[in-house]
Amino acid sequence: MPSVPGVIRLIDPADDRDMRAVFDVGIAAKTFDLPWFSPINFSSWLIQMRTPDPEDAQELYAYFDADGTCLGTNLLFIPLEDNTDKVYSLVDVAPEHRRKGVGSALVEHGLARARALGRTKVFAETLVPGAFDEQHGFVRFARSSGFSQGWDDIARHLALPVPQERLSRLAQSAAVRYVGDYRIETFAGRVPEVHLPGLAELMRLLAVDSPSGDIDFDAEAVSPDRLRRMYDREEEQGRIHLSALAVHDESGAVVAQSDLTMEPPIDFAVQLGTYVHREHRGHRLGMAVKVANLQQLQRDHPGPAFVRTMNAETNVHMVSVNVDLGFEIVETSTEWVMDPTTR
Ligand SMILES: CC(C)(COP(=O)(O)OP(=O)(O)OC[C@H]1O[C@@H](n2cnc3c(N)ncnc32)[C@H](O)[C@@H]1OP(=O)(O)O)[C@@H](O)C(=O)NCCC(=O)NCCS
Structure with a gap:
């Protein structure tokens, strides 16, 4: 009480x-x-x-x-x-x-x-500065409420602008691994209709493939229509949404994506998911789409001071891309889980 x-x-x-x-x-x-x-x-x-x-x-x-x-x-x-x-x-x-x-x-x-x-599963989240801290008030609250620790995501920030020389070097080292088979396309706002089915499929799989401790996630119900509704809402909100896609030259399929959004006032940008389809990994497409989107951001939106991203530390490939780009750790976000029927 x-x-x-x-x-x-x-x-x-x-x-x-x-x-x-x-x-x-x-x-x-x-x-x-x-x-x-x-x-x-x-x-x-x-x-x-x-x-x-x-x-x-x-x-x-x-x-x-x-x-x-x-x-x-x-x-x-x-x-x-x-x-x-x-x-x-x-x-x-x-x-x-x-x-x-x-x-x-x-x-x-x-x-x-x-x-x-x-x-049967209720999730909650705590955000604490630096590393996970058992003594932090929010962690103590989660434990005293009966939650168990699910997994940790690490929040990192990248100060803007990133030196152009660093972005060009990373873009070139990625390009040698994919040029000839894939191309990178960037978009502000809506992604063209032709790419929506492929993009929706990638976003559906993102939840399944993102590390989440021992907890299984179904593929998310993302459809082209759901993406269209998201773009409608973002336009109404004045939100800026930048996307970079990797397209497979031979099939025309969208095989990788990365998204950044900014909310007025544009103080910082949020890195949303970055995802490479399972059958197209190993070509540095994750780095390629992230760098292309950052280049688009810096060219067209000089306002934000940093980009914020969040990844499970066990997601070694994504973390190494972020470290190469210059992202630095700021916080640990812990996902907590509880079965409400046991209370
Ligand atoms: C975490 C948060 C929701 C706690 O709200 P609250 O109303 O202060 O929580 P309660 O008063 O119900 O605390 C219940 C128990 O949690 C523990 N606790 C809560 N805050 C704590 C703190 N700062 N330090 C140590 N223990 C704490 C204590 O055991 C406390 O019982 P006690 O006060 O009798 O010792 C609040 O600090 C908050 O809004 N934090 C930011 C958002 C957040 O982290 N939400 C995620 C929750 S999982």
Whole structure:
């Protein structure tokens, strides 16, 4: 029981007042804990939260005290088409209201919701500076809530601009391994229709092939239509999305992809997935698409101070590409997992 009396309510995304309160708690929690964090813009977040995704439901819960002040939030992601044994729970508590039991109440409430949905795995995430630290408050919270450590992802940042000489050298050393069989194409915004089926297939497989400890993930239900809806939403949000693809010359198939996005205000860029199809590995295509996208970023968007990326440390090939590019470790993100039916 929290030491501050209150209630947990499901938030209606159409309710401007509640959405503002929830947004402010999330921003306060992240600004307090993450030195690099730059708040996203409220209108863009509203678009994100108000655009239903038929493949992935979201339920937003918040803890309000007796005065109606929002003290903490829990955003649940509920996959509907794939990975239907899982729920993802993101809990944030306002810095001035921590250690009052609010986080625990939100976690318990999320576990009950997962049980009601018949799910057997609930995931949570902690982000701590530097290496994994058993003593860190968030890690202690995850353990005291009953989660087990799933796997660690390492967050790295790359200061921009990367010296052109380094990018050219890495691009050339990759090119000798693929030119003649593959070509690299870059795009800002929508990827052309002709490439969407191939790109969707790569993104489907990314979740299966990314290291995730002992936990299995189904291929994600990514379709050309889902990508089109993502581009529509990003255009509405004013988000910049840069893609680099490797195309197999002989078949015309898309065999590798890498994505960067930036959210106004453009303080930093986020590296989304980079993926090379299993049958086309060993040609330095991972490096090639990443470098091509960074060159596109630096040519057309001089604003961001760094690129942020997150990988499992066991993903040795991707980590070595990142180290060659100059990425440096900033944080460890741990994925925690629990079976809610055992509680
Ligand atoms: C982690 C977080 C959600 C905890 O919220 P909270 O409301 O302060 O958590 P609770 O008060 O319910 O804490 C429950 C127990 O977790 C442990 N704990 C929580 N914060 C801790 C800290 N800073 N240091 C040590 N132990 C801590 C304690 O055992 C605590 O019980 P106690 O206060 O009786 O000793 C909050 O700090 C937060 O928003 N962090 C940023 C987001 C995040 O990491 N979320 C992921 C959660 S898995």
